[in-house]
Amino acid sequence: MVEDRITDGKRIAELLSSEVTGHERAPYDELAVVDADPDVEPTADGARAYDVTCGGEQLARVFVQPDRVRVELYGGLDAAREAAAGAGLRVRPVASEPPRLVVFVEYGAAAKRALDVLGAAASA
Numbered sequence: 001m002v003e004d005r006i007t008d009g010k011r012i013a014e015l016l017s018s019e020v021t022g023h024e025r026a027p028y029d030e031l032a033v034v035d036a037d038p039d040v041e042p043t044a045d046g047a048r049a050y051d052v053t054c055g056g057e058q059l060a061r062v063f064v065q066p067d068r069v070r071v072e073l074y075g076g077l078d079a080a081r082e083a084a085a086g087a088g089l090r091v092r093p094v095a096s097e098p099p100r101l102v103v104f105v106e107y108g109a110a111a112k113r114a115l116d117v118l119g120a121a122a123s124a
Helices: 009-021 077-087 110-123
Strands: 031-034 047-054 057-065 068-073 090-094 100-105
Touching (some): 009 031, 009 047, 009 068, 009 110, 031 110, 047 110, 057 110, 068 110, 077 090, 077 110, 100 110
Antiparallel strands (some): 047 057, 057 068, 068 100
16 A cells, blocks of 8 residues: 655646546646646746647646646636546636636646646636
């Protein structure tokens, strides 16, 4: 049994990127990682690691912090919020223009849950 939990933000971002690019069924087949910064270093405020697109349109932006990943979603916010709540991921709405939803991915195994959130947003 594995007792260690991956809590390194950069590694979590890598795992999420692999999840996004590793599926061939809908709605995940429309998702892509774009404009990745392979040399990104985590910062307290979050350093931009890459964007996630759906059908060529920006869906989310992924930021790396020392101990987690912050995913800012720009589309399908209601569906993403429901999926995140169902997956036990912490979320925070951002009242901006355009509105956003921030999802926190705090350990490696949660990358699969974050993929489900992206899939829900893409399907909405």
